[in-house]
Each structure stands twice: as C-alpha cells, then as structure tokens.
Amino acid sequence: MAGDVRSEVELLRILADKVPAMLAYWDSALHCRYANRAYERWFGVSPESLIGKHIRELLGALYPLNRPYIEGALRGVPQEFEREIPDPSGGPPRHSLANYVPDVVDGVVRGFFVLVTDTSRIKRAEQALALSEAKLSRIVAISADALITIDEAQRITMFNEGAERTFGYAKDEMIGALLEVLLPVRFRLKHHEHVQAFAAEGRDTSRRVGPRLVIGLRKNGEEFPLDVTISKVEVSGQMVLMAAVRDVSERTRVEDEERLLSKLGETLMVGGLDYQRLLTDVANVIADHFAGWCSVDIAQAGDIRRLRVAHSDPTMAATCEALERYPVRREPPSPISEAVDTQASVLMREVSPEYLASLAQSPEHLRLMRSLDAGSFIVVPLTARGQVLGTLGIGSSRASRRLGEQDLRLVERIASRVALAVDNARTHEGLERAVRARDEVLGIVAHDLRNPLNTIVLGAQGLRRGTEPERRDQRTSETIYRAAMRMNKLIQDLLDVARLEGGRSLSITPKTVLAASVLAEAVERQQAATDASDRVFTVDAEGVSPNVWADRNRLLQVLDNLLGNSVKFARRRITLGVRPKDGEVLFWVADDGVGVSEEDRTHLFDRFWQARREDRHGAGLGLSIVKGIVEAHGGRVWVESEVGVGTTFYFTLPASAPAATK
Numbered sequence: 001m002a003g004d005v006r007s008e009v010e011l012l013r014i015l016a017d018k019v020p021a022m023l024a025y026w027d028s029a030l031h032c033r034y035a036n037r038a039y040e041r042w043f044g045v046s047p048e049s050l051i052g053k054h055i056r057e058l059l060g061a062l063y064p065l066n067r068p069y070i071e072g073a074l075r076g077v078p079q080e081f082e083r084e085i086p087d088p089s090g091g092p093p094r095h096s097l098a099n100y101v102p103d104v105v106d107g108v109v110r111g112f113f114v115l116v117t118d119t120s121r122i123k124r125a126e127q128a129l130a131l132s133e134a135k136l137s138r139i140v141a142i143s144a145d146a147l148i149t150i151d152e153a154q155r156i157t158m159f160n161e162g163a164e165r166t167f168g169y170a171k172d173e174m175i176g177a178l179l180e181v182l183l184p185v186r187f188r189l190k191h192h193e194h195v196q197a198f199a200a201e202g203r204d205t206s207r208r209v210g211p212r213l214v215i216g217l218r219k220n221g222e223e224f225p226l227d228v229t230i231s232k233v234e235v236s237g238q239m240v241l242m243a244a245v246r247d248v249s250e251r252t253r254v255e256d257e258e259r260l261l262s263k264l265g266e267t268l269m270v271g272g273l274d275y276q277r278l279l280t281d282v283a284n285v286i287a288d289h290f291a292g293w294c295s296v297d298i299a300q301a302g303d304i305r306r307l308r309v310a311h312s313d314p315t316m317a318a319t320c321e322a323l324e325r326y327p328v329r330r331e332p333p334s335p336i337s338e339a340v341d342t343q344a345s346v347l348m349r350e351v352s353p354e355y356l357a358s359l360a361q362s363p364e365h366l367r368l369m370r371s372l373d374a375g376s377f378i379v380v381p382l383t384a385r386g387q388v389l390g391t392l393g394i395g396s397s398r399a400s401r402r403l404g405e406q407d408l409r410l411v412e413r414i415a416s417r418v419a420l421a422v423d424n425a426r427t428h429e430g431l432e433r434a435v436r437a438r439d440e441v442l443g444i445v446a447h448d449l450r451n452p453l454n455t456i457v458l459g460a461q462g463l464r465r466g467t468e469p470e471r472r473d474q475r476t477s478e479t480i481y482r483a484a485m486r487m488n489k490l491i492q493d494l495l496d497v498a499r500l501e502g503g504r505s506l507s508i509t510p511k512t513v514l515a516a517s518v519l520a521e522a523v524e525r526q527q528a529a530t531d532a533s534d535r536v537f538t539v540d541a542e543g544v545s546p547n548v549w550a551d552r553n554r555l556l557q558v559l560d561n562l563l564g565n566s567v568k569f570a571r572r573r574i575t576l577g578v579r580p581k582d583g584e585v586l587f588w589v590a591d592d593g594v595g596v597s598e599e600d601r602t603h604l605f606d607r608f609w610q611a612r613r614e615d616r617h618g619a620g621l622g623l624s625i626v627k628g629i630v631e632a633h634g635g636r637v638w639v640e641s642e643v644g645v646g647t648t649f650y651f652t653l654p655a656s657a658p659a660a661t662k
Helices: 002-020 036-041 055-074 120-142 161-165 185-199 247-268 276-289 314-325 333-341 355-361 363-371 405-465 470-501 515-529 554-569 623-634
Strands: 022-025 032-037 079-085 094-105 108-116 146-150 156-159 208-209 213-216 222-234 238-247 292-301 303-310 346-348 376-384 387-396 511-514 538-539 545-551 573-581 582-591 639-641 646-654
Touching: 022 036, 022 156, 022 355, 032 247, 032 276, 036 108, 036 185, 036 346, 036 538, 055 079, 055 094, 055 108, 079 146, 079 545, 161 213, 185 238, 222 247, 247 276, 247 405, 276 292, 276 303, 276 387, 276 405, 292 314, 303 314, 303 333, 303 387, 314 363, 314 639, 333 346, 333 376, 333 387, 355 363, 376 405, 511 515, 511 538, 515 538, 515 545, 515 554, 515 573, 545 554, 554 623, 554 646, 623 639
Parallel strands: 538 573
Antiparallel strands: 022 032, 022 108, 079 094, 094 108, 146 156, 146 238, 208 222, 213 222, 222 238, 292 303, 292 387, 346 376, 376 387, 511 545, 573 582, 582 646, 639 646
16 A cells, blocks of 8 residues: 555656646745756756755745745745746746745645746747737827727727828727718718628628728718728627728829819810800819819900809709809909909808808899809919900809819819810901901902992093083092092002001101191091081080191091091981090090990901991991001000990090190
C-alpha cells in the first residue's frame, strides 16, 4: 500500500515538473518546502537548491513588491496579481500572473502555494490587439469618408469624424439615432426596406450602392449625392452593418456640368440662325439640368423683352406661359435690370417672401411667382462684344437646393457661349437683311432713275421736233433740268453711301455759314424740286440766327433729305428750326405726319432701310447719308416721334464764332 502511495507522489512530482508554470510551497516562516522544475527554467536555479531557503533569497529585488501579497496569503486571503519578471538570460521581461493560495488547516495558515504563469504571449497578443484597435479607431476617426455602423434596428452605433464633416451632425447627436435621419423623407421608407433586405441576405457581405441611388441630407437641410458601400458582420449573434459613405457632390457636379455643356453645344449647333428659337431650346435644357426654371430676356433698343420661361416640370407649362406675358420690370428692385445696367451677374442665395412680393406687378403675378417655389436664383447678362444682348435667369424650385458660387460660375460659362451664338445669329440675320435691302434698293433705284430718264427723253424728243411754242419749250427744258437733278441726286446718294459702306467719312469743307439763310434756301429748293404746293413750310429761327461751322452744300444736302422725308409723310405742316444750344447749333425738321413706331425708330438711320417698303418712298438712303454728314461735322442726329402725331428730326453742328471776334 505504501509503495502505491509513493508511486502516486512520484507521479505528481513528475507531472508538476512538466507544468510550464512555476509551482512552489512556502511554509508560514516563508521557507521553501517544494518547487518544481519551472524555477530552473525561469530563474536558473534547481528546485533542490531552493528547499529550506527564505523566499527573500529567491525574489531578491522583487521581494518588496511581493511582500503585500505574501502577507495577505499568510492572513488566509488568496492573492492574484500580474507583474513583469526579469529574464535571467537577458531577454525581454516576462509578463506573469501570480496566484498565492493559503494552506489553511483547522483555521490555521500553515503556509501558501505559489503558482506563477508566464502570460507574455497573452500580454503581447493583448497589446497587439489594443494597438490594432487603436490604429483602427484612429483610421476610422480621421477617415475622409463617413463611416457609420448600425444595429439590426437601424440605429447608429458608430459615427466617425468623417461622418460629422459630411452630415454636419456631432457624434453625440447621432449615437442611438435612426439612420433615416440622414436621408430625405421621400427616400426613407425605400431605404429602410433596402437595408433590411440586405441584412437578411446570406450570400453578400458587402455591396456598393451607386451615387444615383442614394441622396443624403445634411443637418442644414441640403441634399447631396452619396457613394455608399455597405457591409455586414455577425457579432455575438447580432447583425452589425457598416456603411462607408463618400460625398460625391463635387465629382457629380463636374460630371453633370460636362453633360450639360455637351448638350448645350449640340443645341447651339442645331439651333440654326434663328436666335429666338435657339434661346427657347437653351432655356428648356437649362431648366431640366437645374430641376427648376429658366427665363430668357432680350435687350433691344434700350428695352428688355421677356422671350421665354421654361420649367423642368411639364405641368408648369401654363404657369410659364402666363409669366411670359408680364413685361420685364425696369425700376428697382429688378435683378434683370441690374444685370443689364451693370453687365454683372446677380446671385440671390435665398428668396424671402418679402423680396418676392417686391417684384410682383399684381396679386396674380405674385401667385404665379410663388408657384415656382423659388428658393434661390441667378441672373447673368448675355454679353458679346461689350454689348448686352439679354439675360439668362436660372432658379431653383426645391427648398433643399440652394444655388451658390459654383452654380454662378457654370451659368456664366453657359451665358458666354449662348451670347456668342446669339450674336452670330443676329449678325447673320443683319447681313441677310442688308442683302435683301440692297437688292430691293437696286430695284427702286432702277425705277427711280427710269422715271426722270423717260422725262428727259420725251422732253428732248419734243425739242428736236421743234413743234413746241417757245413758252412750252421753256417748261420742257425746266422739266428736263429737274429730272436730271433728281437723277444726279440719286447718283450722288449712291456714291455717298458707297463711301460710308467702305468705312470712310464723307468729305466736307467747313466754313462759317449763316444758318437761317441755309434754311430758307432749303425750303425754296424743296418747293421748286417737288410737287409740295399742298405743304405749309415754316422756318423758326428764334430771332437772331446763329452762325454754324459747316460745309454749306453738305448742310443743304442734310436739309434736303430731311425735308424730302417729311414731304412724303406730312399731312400738311413742316417746320424747320435752328437755335444755339450749349456751344453748338441745334437744327430740327418737324412734320405732322403719321409718326414712326418705336421699333422702326431703331432702324431709321440704317442704310437701305424703309419703314413701309410697299409704299416705295425712295431708296432708303437719305437718312443714312444725313447721319454720315452730321457725324463728319462732329455732330449728332436723333429722332423723336409719336405715332399719329408727327415726327421731329434733330441734329447738331459746331457753332462758328462771329467774324468780328475771330
């Protein structure tokens, strides 16, 4: 029996020596009674050499650190602590977990067992894990992308700094909040179902969601496109989903702008030379891009005319047509007038109800503008060669979409291209109009030359036959003379116009001329040259007639043309006037005729232009020549007219000092 016991003890010793942890027994006097072979591996001492030694001899410098635990074990209280133990071979310190277990018999502590386990590997693993977690935490924190995790209830459990920057919320605001807070209301239900379906799928662990499918919502209410990758992992039986979210506003904006500019290029290319149709097509394209409205206005003769209002929503067509009927407001506040007058863009980031009301021309007009739901708008002048051709207006019709500086730069790029296309179309239109006018004038000139030429031929034939009495011969010769003068005037007009067309000024030889005498001669010439017996001519020289520094013949040519024009359209009265004004001499020729419309007044001094071509009132050269002669003198010419009342032409020439003062 005893042999069997020794055998068991021996087996226990062998087993204890195999254990990698240090195992020893110390009595109440702190002397070693047993130690396994691990002490040899840890401290380089044999177990036999430890028997009977005090624990201080083993621990050395570590004894003071262990003393509190030794004393606790001797009081019968188990002790556990971790500590680094120097490596006797000079290697790095070993992490250890020490357990002091009291040996209590009948309430008396006889000693304590010591079990010391090498936890270096575990400690290193823990440190590596902690470092890895720290690195991951830092990466998550500093990531430019928004990293968000949610639980199965779709409540946010992680919200990194990138998410704070992207959405504008603080982390503390979002932890525990529902994910749907970061989405526009109209997308929340669909997105909730999508996340649920993804979590329930067993095959995919990650998936990328394109930017066209996800729209985010910032704290300030702004919507923006997102590029999202979602992944899932099961932790302790719970499904955790992570979303890596990237704000792709800038990338999407650039892509959208390139598509818009490309489409506009095609529109401008196929729009042809009809600039009004071209601008209408452009308005439709721009409205679709901004998911709002676009207005186009045309500037002509100092006035602004609304051409087109387009909306991305087809159901707003009737509203747009109604808005087109309202004239463009010129007095402040008017962003369109401001853009035209300053040739600078106008950006209204937020449209207040008060501002909108200040633009309204009537309650109905205000109702129509409110229906556009204008959150913000931009007005950019269409400018080419230093001239404002019109304006391009763009508005956002969604409260969450605020137009800003980037939108302004895009619209300005668009406006420069559109203005160039409009300018080209207008130039081409002007050239075509000039060619048509030239061809018509050639026909009129041929007709006007043929009439006096026929008169001359018939008169000459009568003189050759010698059958006319002397008095009739005299009248015939006068008729021939007047016809020749008309032909000569027309030919001279053609030569003058040719000179102006060539970019040259008309030749003048100025000298001091008494203005009143020129007016009197002009009236006499007009009465002698035309059948104007039913016209009443009045000269208004206002007392003392001023001297003018002018070429007398050219001044007569101006007055002849203006009087001839008035004779054609006057009902009865024609007035010529002259007076000094601000160091110049002001002339005018007024009639009581039908007047000239505002649209026609912009073309009166154009070469080869006539207000009513069907009336065939001459070749349309006279007023163009008037302008050329006056400007050659350094003066200016303009017209004022009221339809149904009459027309007055004004021009100025330099004043000439009296001879006595020279």
